[in-house]
Amino acid sequence: MSFPWKHKRRFNAYAEFLKSKFGERVQKVSVDAGFTCPNRDGASGNGGCTFCNNDAFSPSYCSPDKGIARQIEEGIEFHRKRYRRAKKYLVYFQAYSNTYDTVEKLKQKYGEALAHPDVAGLVIGTRPDCVEDDKIALFREISKERYLLVEYGIESCYDKTLLRINRGHTFEQSVMAIRKTAAAGIKTGAHLIFGLPGESRQEMLDQAAVLSKLPLNNLKFHQLQILKNTAMAAEYEKHPSRYRLFSLEEYIDFVIAFIERLNPAVCIERFTAEVPPRFLAGPSWGLLRNDQILRMIEARMEENGTWQGKYCPDF
Secondary structure (H helix, E strand, O other): OOOOOOOOOOOOEHHHHHHHHHOOOEEEEEEOOOOOOOOOOOOOOOOOOOOOOHHHOOOOOOOHHHOHHHHHHHHHHHHHHHOOOOOEEEEEEOOOOOOOOOHHHHHHHHHHHHOOOOEEEEEEEEOHHHOOHHHHHHHHHHHHHOEEEEEEEEEOOOHHHHHHOOOOOOHHHHHHHHHHHHHOOOEEEEEEEEOOOOOOHHHHHHHHHHHHOOOOOEEEEEEOOOEOOOHHHHHHHHOHHHOOOOOHHHHHHHHHHHHHOOOOOOEEEEOOOOOOHHHEOOOOOOOOOHHHHHHHHHHHHHHHOOOOOOOOOOO
């Protein structure tokens, strides 16, 4: 069977897109550039998102005290041992909101990353309320010369959920930021969490149709995990019945049902997230790595004879 993304995998894999674009494997290297968030410093709220413990997702080499160049060097060395085929790298500005500063300071930080000879481009993770017109103009200039993906944390398409998790912005703000970024010719991605409190399975599935109509190049998915030292962990300890966390089998079936409804033009970068077990305050799927779960998802899709966009009639 042939698929519109022109490779044999049953979903539009971002890894395959990068191989096609660069002619070889490209690996992301995370950096912590010392940013914060507007819902931490009082601009939009205080305390941050209820689920957030950034330490749980930061590689060991990431520390703003080291500076960007040193983090890149250590990250490349780390990945060379793990992924020996990678020769080109995308610097992932990951921690907190990586556009939450002046344009002058952003130019300096992004420029330091782009100056490394092995860096092919940037991935900038941020929030929809942290990207103004002057930053869009900066992105446009960078994207003329280098690969650039701006990744927005949507987390949910429902304002009731965003309010409950203290996200500090609305879904409409996400839509506006995505449309404005894409209209400027900049590759645009988004991040979504499945299993947030108060959302039914059908509500989560319905988000596929909503996101399919947005000008997104990429999507990343993340099963909800309860992390220590978060407001969500405190609530979970007192009221566990408010949460309906996915078992591994449930999640595999759910995420396949979701991408069956998703626009096949959207690349999927990741289906799951993993954190070191010491950070978990709730149930886990054991010591399975993301790549192991991905193989299980792809095997189930093969078994079911299904693919991304199978039930997405508009595309």
